[in-house]
Amino acid sequence: MTKFKIKKMTHENVDDVLQIEEMCYGEHHWSRESFLTELSNKISSYRCILTETGKCVGYMGIWKIMDEAHITNLSVHPHYQNKKLAHVLLLSSIDECYKNKIKYITLEVRVSNSKAIHLYKKFGFKSLGVRKKYYQDNNEDALIMWSENIFNKKYKDLYDRIGKELTKNNDDK
Numbered sequence: 442m443t444k445f446k447i448k449k450m451t452h453e454n455v456d457d458v459l460q461i462e463e464m465c466y467g468e469h470h471w472s473r474e475s476f477l478t479e480l481s482n483k484i485s486s487y488r489c490i491l492t493e494t495g496k497c498v499g500y501m502g503i504w505k506i507m508d509e510a511h512i513t514n515l516s517v518h519p520h521y522q523n524k525k526l527a528h529v530l531l532l533s534s535i536d537e538c539y540k541n542k543i544k545y546i547t548l549e550v551r552v553s554n555s556k557a558i559h560l561y562k563k564f565g566f567k568s569l570g571v572r573k574k575y576y577q578d579n580n581e582d583a584l585i586m587w588s589e590n591i592f593n594k595k596y597k598d599l600y601d602r603i604g605k606e607l608t609k610n611n612d613d614k
Contacts, residue, residue, distance in 0.1 A: 445526065447533045450480065450487035450500055457497035458489070465516045485513070488533055490526050501530040503537070503546075510538050512548035515557070525607055527560055532604055535564075535591060544590045549575060549583035561586050565599050 450458070455476050462470035479485045484506060490499040499517035503510045512534070517526045538546060549572060550557045558568075566586040575583035589596050 444493050445490050445498070445529070447488050447490055447529065450476075450489045450497075450502075452477065452480065454489045454497040454500070455480075458500050461498070461500065461516050461518045464519050471514065479513070486534070486537060488530060490517075490530055499526045499530055501527075501534055503534050505538075505541055505543060508542065508544045510534070510543045510546045512546065528603065528607055531560070531564055532600070532607065535600055538591060544592055546588040546591065548586050550586060551576060552582045552584055558584065558586075564603065565589060565596055 455473060458476055459470070459473060476487075479487060479502060482504075484504045485502060486505060487500060487502040489497040491497055498521040499515075501515040502513040504513060515527060515530060517524075517530075535546065537543075546566070548561065548566070550561065552571070566588050568584045569587050570585040572583040572585060574580040591597070591600065
């Protein structure tokens with residue numbers, strides 16, 4: 442079984458990230474310049490999930506603003522999807538929020554992206570509105586999703602349970 446590890450995204454990962462972007466989003470993806478800018482942005486934090494050979498097969502970005510985090514993107518290479526790597530990336534970013542005393546997490550997601558919506562709901566996010574015609578490539582609406590206060594016991598219990606499930610599933614393989 443392939444082992445994966447999470448690390449902070451660096452300039453060396455951008456080519457892999459761009460390949461994932463293109464495979465997942467076609468011609469309407471973030472540019473190299475956008476990712477390079479994010480790597481030097483003081484409020485942003487980007488993580489990659491790497492194979493044993495060091496290839497980035499997934500990434501996630503957040504902006505940390507006061508006591509809120511905004512998920513900017515979360516993508517996994519199509520050949521590595523359905524292996525719970527998005528779960529691992531999301532857990533890792535939520536862990537960073539705990540360490541930085543960030544209480545709430547928000548994001549926008551395409552209304553048609555049922556897999557992502559399911560993932561975020563599993564992590565306790567709720568849809569609190571819609572941004573009409575948010576996506577410029579096709580004017581698709583975006584769901585605005587929020588977590589509750591992640592320091593609440595109910596949320597912490599959910600976070601712990603998902604982490605234990607992932608660890609158990611990994612140990613079973």
